[in-house]
Amino acid sequence: MSSQGYAAVTPSIIEALIRICGREHVTADDAGTLRKYGHDQVPGDKYAHLPEVVVKPQTAQEVAAIVQLANRALIPVTPRAAGSGLSGGAVPIYGGILLSVERMDRILDIDVANLMVVVEPGVITNQLDNALRPHGLFFAGYPMSDEFCFIGGNVAENAGGGRAIKYGVTGRYIHGLEMVTPTGDIVQLGGKRVKDVTGYDLVHLMVGSEGTLGIFTKIFVRLLPRPTARVAILALFAQVADAIAVVPRVVTAGRLVPTAVEFMDRFCYGRTVESLKESFPTQDIGAALLLEVDGNRPDVVAAEAEMIEAICCELGARATFVARDEPGIERFWKIRKQIPWVLKRTSPVHSIEDIVVPIAAIPPLVAALDRIGQAYDTRIPVFGHAGDGNLHATPMKDPALSDLRWEEKLHDLLKEIYAVTAQLGGTISGEHGIGHKRRDYMHLVMEPAQIDMMRRIKQALDPRNILNPGKIFALNEKA
Numbered sequence: 001m002s003s004q005g006y007a008a009v010t011p012s013i014i015e016a017l018i019r020i021c022g023r024e025h026v027t028a029d030d031a032g033t034l035r036k037y038g039h040d041q042v043p044g045d046k047y048a049h050l051p052e053v054v055v056k057p058q059t060a061q062e063v064a065a066i067v068q069l070a071n072r073a074l075i076p077v078t079p080r081a082a083g084s085g086l087s088g089g090a091v092p093i094y095g096g097i098l099l100s101v102e103r104m105d106r107i108l109d110i111d112v113a114n115l116m117v118v119v120e121p122g123v124i125t126n127q128l129d130n131a132l133r134p135h136g137l138f139f140a141g142y143p144m145s146d147e148f149c150f151i152g153g154n155v156a157e158n159a160g161g162g163r164a165i166k167y168g169v170t171g172r173y174i175h176g177l178e179m180v181t182p183t184g185d186i187v188q189l190g191g192k193r194v195k196d197v198t199g200y201d202l203v204h205l206m207v208g209s210e211g212t213l214g215i216f217t218k219i220f221v222r223l224l225p226r227p228t229a230r231v232a233i234l235a236l237f238a239q240v241a242d243a244i245a246v247v248p249r250v251v252t253a254g255r256l257v258p259t260a261v262e263f264m265d266r267f268c269y270g271r272t273v274e275s276l277k278e279s280f281p282t283q284d285i286g287a288a289l290l291l292e293v294d295g296n297r298p299d300v301v302a303a304e305a306e307m308i309e310a311i312c313c314e315l316g317a318r319a320t321f322v323a324r325d326e327p328g329i330e331r332f333w334k335i336r337k338q339i340p341w342v343l344k345r346t347s348p349v350h351s352i353e354d355i356v357v358p359i360a361a362i363p364p365l366v367a368a369l370d371r372i373g374q375a376y377d378t379r380i381p382v383f384g385h386a387g388d389g390n391l392h393a394t395p396m397k398d399p400a401l402s403d404l405r406w407e408e409k410l411h412d413l414l415k416e417i418y419a420v421t422a423q424l425g426g427t428i429s430g431e432h433g434i435g436h437k438r439r440d441y442m443h444l445v446m447e448p449a450q451i452d453m454m455r456r457i458k459q460a461l462d463p464r465n466i467l468n469p470g471k472i473f474a475l476n477e478k479a
Contacts (some may be wrong), residue, residue: 004094004475007074009052014421017055017097020065025103028053037098040085044349046407047088047437051078058103060178060186060217067215068184070097076469081153086352087435089157093470101152104217107131109369115223116175116192119214121152137223140167143431152216157209160431162260162336163290166178167224167385168246169431171207176220179206179283182213182462191220205457210433211468213461217386230259231305232329234321235289236281240265243287244315244363247386249315250291251359254307261387262290262336263362268383272342280335281319289386290336292329330364339383340392347379350398351410354438355421356390356430368420369393376413390430393417399477418444433474442472 009028017026027033039048051191057063076096083090092098105122112135121130125139126147126192131136143149143159153159155177160169176190190196190203206214236242245263264272269288273280289312293304296349302324309320323329343350357365366382369391373380378398384391393415397406418428419440427445428438442451458465 002317004469005074006076006094006096006425009075009096010109012387013069013073013075016069017053017066019068020062021055021057025056025058026053027055037080038091038099038324040083040088040090040413042086042088042437043344043351044055047091047093047435049091049093050095051092052095054098054100056100056103058364060180063099063180063215063217064184064186066097066099066181068312070466071183071464074464075466077215077466078217078468079152079156081150081156082124082148082150082412085153085157085433085435086354086437087210087212087429088437089152089433089435089468089471090156091436093436094475099215101150101215101217102239104152108218110135110137111192114192117219117221117223119151119219119221121150121155121219125149125151133226136226139173139221140224140293141170141173143170144444146343148181148248151219151221151360155207155219156211157218157431157433158207160385160388160390162262162333162385164385164390164431165261166257166259166294169197171204173222174203174219175218175222176209176218177203177206177214179214179216182464182467186217189220194222196476208433210435210471212471213467215467225296228296229298229301230292230294230326230329232290232292232304232323232332232334233309233312234280234323234332235291235309236269236285236318236319237287237289237312237315237317238284239316240287240366241363243289244366244386245290245315246289246312247359247362249311250308252313254304256293256307258291258292258304258308258387258408260290260292260322263382263384264288264290264336264339264383265366267379267381268343269335271346275345276335276338278331278335280321282376288335312380314457336383343381343396347396347399349403349406351395351414352432353393353395353414353417354390354429354432355417355426357421357424357426359387360387361388361426362389362391364419365421365424365426368424369417372413372416372420375416376409378409378413381384385430388430389426414441415444421445436470439472439474 078092104120
């Protein structure tokens with residue numbers, strides 16, 4: 001029995017898992033495999049922890065049998081999709097069973113008549129998009145990591161992305177879930193219905209629950225007609241304030257909602273352009289915006305793009321570039337999508353944050369981040385979704401600092417960032433989730449009564465605290 005009260009994974013438990021899933025889908029003695037499943041994309045080892053066994057079921061019945069076994073033996077189960085998260089949410093911090101949904105990767109039903117698709121949780125988001133393309137449809141709630149993330153993880157985190165300003169985040173498009181409860185029952189919530197107010201909205205209680213309230217085995221996703229016209233604008237500014245001022249101006253004066261408004265500060269833009277060996281200017285550029293509009297009337301989309309470009313120029317853009325075809329648009333987006341990887345190579349030890357504020361509060365937030373960086377003598381590159389107020393401030397470790405000193409500094413620095421964010425009406429995560437990386441900061445942005453409500457829901461549905469324990473709340477916190 002562990003100090004947390006959980007039982008160890010014994011040889012008899014491993015044999016039971018083999019009987020459920022087959023020997024080739026259960027791993028307990030391969031150190032490399034255990035390390036692979038012991039971390040997500042959070043840098044460093046602070047939030048990593050090895051599982052005792054990795055199991056890869058293929059059906060809802062197998063998932064249910066695993067969870068039932070874990071309940072009987074009092075062993076924690078950590079669900080995992082692609083492991084592309086940035087909160088430590090898929091890390092088995094108490095060991096136990098790591099349950100990967102990677103074999104549950106089928107697109108079950110593309111229902112064109114009902115504008116719905118039914119998928120298993122291990123479907124890669126980009127592969128779903130490719131399958132929908134011939135039907136003229138798309139899943140609008142995609143995240144930025146669409147090339148490798150799984151739909152199941154998108155739903156568990158209620159992930160967002162570059163198009164959220166117009167289309168919203170994942171949860172808007174989830175109409176039904178088949179799931180295994182923390183006690184091992186298989187239930188279906190919702191379905192292909194567009195409207196349903198029969199009882200509590202359990203579907204959207206589960207969306208964003210980070211694997212703490214259930215394991216999704218089937219997901220019903222609403223689709224939209226795919227836009228036939230897109231135009232993107234890359235606008236370069238000397239000053240951050242000028243770039244940020246574009247966002248409300250486009251919405252109010254332009255009277256349009258762009259598909260995307262992405263922000264990149266000097267460091268993020270300049271380093272990434274250099275890394276990609278791109279030809280866009282970087283000298284004297286303090287910030288860049290990537291804006292996109294889409295629709296089904298090329299003339300309207302072109303007119304909206306011209307209006308946005310004119311607003312950017314009016315507010316001081318040093319240069320603007322317009323892309324009207326897919327290769328050109330993807331060239332712009334590659335700069336934005338490569339930023340996290342460039343930062344990772346520049347400073348392997350860093351902390352990608354996920355703060356979100358009301359759109360009008362972006363200018364004071366960016367100014368506050370600059371002040372905090374100077375006060376702590378720490379570089380804090382900033383990029384993200386300016387159109388919906390969600391910025392990824394990324395404090396970077398000075399190589400001269402010891403790991404211990406960095407952790408001390410980062411803790412205090414993050415408290416200040418989160419406090420300022422809360423003062424501006426914001427919160428600590430817009431799309432990456434809480435996991436156990438941000439767990440201990442929840443009290444800075446939520447009232448005790450609100451946190452207690454969530455604890456009570458967890459306790460009611462998972463009385464033995466089997467499913468993804470230690471995420472969102474510490475294990476010893478009681479309702």
